[in-house]
Amino acid sequence: MEAIGTTAARLLCEVPQGRVTAQSLNSIVNSDSTTLMARLDDETLAAAQALAVAPLPTLEPCDRDHFNQCLRVMLAVLPKRNSDDVSGKLLISAYQKKLGGYPTDQISYLADQATAKCEWFPSIAECISLMQGWKRNDDPVHVRRRAETAVRRELEARMDETMARLAAGQCDQTEIDALPIRWKEIAETRSYLWRHQDGTYTARVRRETAA
Known part of the structure; x- marks a missing residue:
């Protein structure tokens, strides 16, 4: 797992230059639940807003060894509907061609869900349906959530201040x-x-x- 600052830097690759600085970036990615309650200056708010909308990095496809291991677990636990069907090796190869582009965590999720919920070894279509329940939860997602929280709290605080000034005719x-x-x-x-x-x-x- 990469350092959270490195993750944030990767998230900001598509952000226009000049919107954030190293100092404002670090204040977001290194914050905890306590410091997130602190007020943000304009520079740090811009950094947080950029992080909150930066596209998530594309996840690498599951490596073949891990994919094969997950499918073997499913084959060991779940009976095939047709016992005279293709061998396990050929089946894994066919599934790998269709599902091998999904990330490692999502394939692991598939194996967990299939062995827990299925009575029979699932078809490729059923595997895809099962994987729809997977939610990405890696470092880039954590950085984005942290930035979203910081932006929301700061904008709420700024709005409250503005409302108070409007109420006072200021x-x-x-x-x-x-x-x-x-x-x-x-x-x-x-x-x-x-x-x-x-x-x-x-x-x-x-x-x-x-x-």
């Missing part, structure tokens, strides 16, 4: 215009903003009335 029109549309909609429901027919929003609470 936001000028330039700030209001720059707010995300969802925040404007929420502020309208809380009676902090007016929504006009042209779709613009203006402050409903003025500093002097909030005092």
Whole structure:
């Protein structure tokens, strides 16, 4: 298993240059549940957002030895519907051609599910159906989840701060215009903003009335 920082670096291969720095990246990938509660500056938030949307690296196909071992386990536990069918070696070869492109963990999942749930050795179509229940859970997924959590918490905190400033009449029109549309909609429901027919929003609470 590779270091989590290396994993994050691989995730960011497709991210436009200049959006993140080594310092902001490390603050995300090396964080734990406690530090994730800390506030993020703009640079670190950008890094977290980039990680949250970066495509996951493609997993390597299952190696032949592991695939053969999993199929042998299934053959040892599950009877074939037709005992006069092809030999185990030929069957494994046929299945390997159709299923060998799946990652190692997913093939292991197939063997576990088949031996636990099937009464007969599954067809290739049944194997594919069984594998649909597999969920990827490797380091890149963990990094993405950590980044998603950091982004969600920071944006929630920033929205709460903005709502407090709107309630106190402390936001000028330039700030209001720059707010995300969802925040404007929420502020309208809380009676902090007016929504006009042209779709613009203006402050409903003025500093002097909030005092």
